[in-house]
Amino acid sequence: MLFSQSKDTLYDLQVLDPASVSCSVKGVAVSGATEQVKVISAQTIKEMGAQNAAEVLQNQSGILISQDAQLGTGISLQGLSGQSVKILVNGAPVAGRLNGNIDISQIPTNQIEQIEIIEGPMSVLFGSDAMGGIINIITKQPILNRTKTNARLFLDGTRNTNLDVDFAIPLKRQHSTLQLFAGRHFFGGMDFDTLTRNYDWKPKTKYFGGLGFHVRGDKFRHDVRANHFYENMLDRSNAEFNLITVTGYNNRFFTQRSDAAVQSNGRFSVGNKSINAKFNNSWNGYHRLNTLVKRNLITGEETPSFIGERDTTRNQLFNARGFFEIEKKRVLKNTIMLGYDANHEILSTGKIREPKSITDVGIFAQGKWQPNHRLLIQPSLRGNFNSRFGEPILTRTQNLRFTPIIPALQTRYKIGNSMWRLSYAKGYRAPSLKELYFLFVDINHNVRGNEQLEAEVAHNAMASYKYRHTYPNINYRILAVELNTRGFYNHVSQQIQLAMLDQSTQLYQYINIGKINSSGANLDIDLTYKTNSRSAWTTTATLGADWINTRSQLSDSSDWQGFNTIQGKFNLKLSHQKTKTSAQLFCRYSGNTRGFLANGNTYQIAPYTLVDFTLNTAIADKSNHPIMLQVGCKNLLNVTQLQGQAGGGIHGGNGVLNISPGRALFLSLTFQFQ
């Protein structure tokens, strides 16, 4: 893992300045990046006691997480919903969007090294679906030539029992390591009204595992990975009583995710040029099946339902990506990065007549120009070819089309402890295969895709200011302050919406009709206070506030509707380096939130506050085989459900929105063998 650390005083304070690897081959320090990058480290994830990526992101400012009983977790970034947020694992896009969202609760945290959140359109580097930004999940890479075994058990009061193990085994060949991991996460479900049969939080059993081979040569390092994930979720209906019998329905959702990737990165020279290169070739597969059975609740007899009530969704994504970062030797100021990004997606489902595919190929260039040590200017361009939309290039075939050039310009100006960032970026979202080819026609539905759809287009402007200062070292006591504030504006046009086109046949079809404007501001303040001694406690506090305004216009003839969302957070951490002990408090306030449903109606969520407390310490730490103990309480205020109109669309829970399974004490034990 490429990490850089700043060389200012904060480094001495062990306040790490992590590196982001999403937009660079070498990795770039977050403090020096021109993009608005946020990095959540494995250490922070561990301290939160988070079991999946959704739990991690729930505590981040600027991100809204929603829950749907059947579709899983949804996400919103900069006021733009999940279909505009690209989810990547090690830079490779993740397949399997449901209702536009990737269910990030299906990404366990045990193999996460860090999560990088980059706000604003990232279409130049990552193509479609990155209008709101990207979330890149970087997985762990073992330290080569070192044996390591971890086993972790997690138990909590909301019926979670999770077990993870991972191994890193050096191979005979030098600088090569085999990595294996496996896990089982079980959630027994949660029902707030025990008189009903339907679970408010559905029981889930997850199995996952993977293997990796990592080898370092003279110039390149190669990482080969293959992973598989399986989830079995049970959705029970309420019992139906009549004079004779009692019946219920069990709907099981089986989800499988598989991926395989080969990643290579390294450095070589051509003449007086030094080239950092990174190649990533990946396959990502998704399969979801649901089966419905009618259960006689008196005898336990189960009868499969009609075959038409089963649905199978298969989605495959092939991605090939390459970056070449070219810089003159000994002149590191100015660099140019060239790259390619090719994606091929295949989707088949019962609601599309036959498997359909879409290909998207982009080439991009990004320059970094530093006219002086204060100013950095970073222009970027992407040219894109798509098989389904855009202007046909050849008259003989309609399958090669050129889409408009995507530009971006980012600037950074640094003076003393202050840093300004200013950026403009254009983004786009290609119509999804579902939006192009959907066909759901039965007695109650007449919903059709539209092969004439064009891409959604977004324009984004962002400005930010950052101030870092370390107060003088007096009596070995040090106080470091970091202030970060930013504002953004997004305008999305040609938004794809499902609209009723014919009242008499109740025909609903996807069309490019809507517009969205979102704007917002954020303020984060980080304070770190410590004495210069290993045996002293270090105190870190983070205070943050977000305001997001989202306005939407369903069509040119309709009025703009807008809503404000206010969020706040307060994190406090006390850590003791010598005893490897730390205590954390995570508070997250979500203000009155309103938004839009797919049908144009609005929903509203009342304000709530989530508070978590965790305590970490090392026990039996007399060797290289420590046992790490973590105890804590999630959701101290026991916020479970909120009344009001829910935002889960047709799958929402009758005006009740699930926030959390409830207050839960938890215990986690991690065994380490090195």
Place this chain on the structure above:
Amino acid sequence: MIRCKNIALLGLIATAFFTACEKPEPLYPQPKTSLGVQSQIFAMGENYANQLWFDFATQKTESNAFGLWHLGLSCADVPRLSINGGIGPNFSVARFAGSSFGSITIDSLKKAKWQFDNPNGNADSSAFTNAFVNNAGKWTPNNFTYVIDLGEKNKDSVRYVKLKINQFETGKSYQISYGFLFDALPTHNPTIPINPNKNFVYYHFNSHSVVENEPMDWPNWDIVFTTYKETVPDANGVLYPYVIRGVLINPKKVSVAQLNNISFDAVNLTTAQSVSFSKKQDEIGYDWKQYDQTAERYTMVPNRVYLIKTTDAIIKMKFVDFYNDQGVKGYPKMAWEILK
């Protein structure tokens, strides 16, 4: 130290695996069903304008108007078509092998063999028998053209509908083409989606649209009081198509045994064990009533009891009356008791 740790770790792993599993759902107690004899009047109306759909378990009744559809298309995995013969004595179907649309004229109709669905519901007794052929598990339409006579109430120009079945996709849809007699080519080519919650979906040729006819999903009804067509012998034993009012069962859910010359009170669960149940759709049918020429009114066939077996219960049932308190016909009254 390491050994102790290994043992502790293995113990925790075993605990996690063996205790954290989906628990089997406890069974519910049987509802108390000793409700005795129930009875209800089903208001078809003096002109039999209504159909009434009934579920014994929930005692729910739904009503809708009769005669709103022409063509029924089965939602089962095996394709099947049906016509609403109860609309009138002439409402029937003629089949023409391989004929092209334009070659059927009013003269060719005179030579045609007109048929309607036998209400027993058997596939081989349908007016559309052999409409489909199974090729290696895939159902495809046979090369037939059909003419449906919508009845003498319609002008000739809109009385006869020419129909071709183009495609059937299991669990998804039927694709048909149709036009009226004087159309050289089909003028309508609808794709009619299947509804897995119903036994049939229904189409109307005049409105050119799918219409709702089953107000309850198929798992939620047992019997329907309706109007249909049956071949009935006249006084001389000659068979005539006759529009009648009776009870059809939901064959996906219900089977029936008809018992004669037995009192209602004498029928019990033991009786049910010694009879055979039929899934014929018209097993209850219309002949539980008979017309008393002397009294000039319908009377109930005495000592006739029906045993009705649903997926969850056995019920004994008899008909009590065909008139309401004001003496108006078309209001059958049924009495039943849940035995199990």
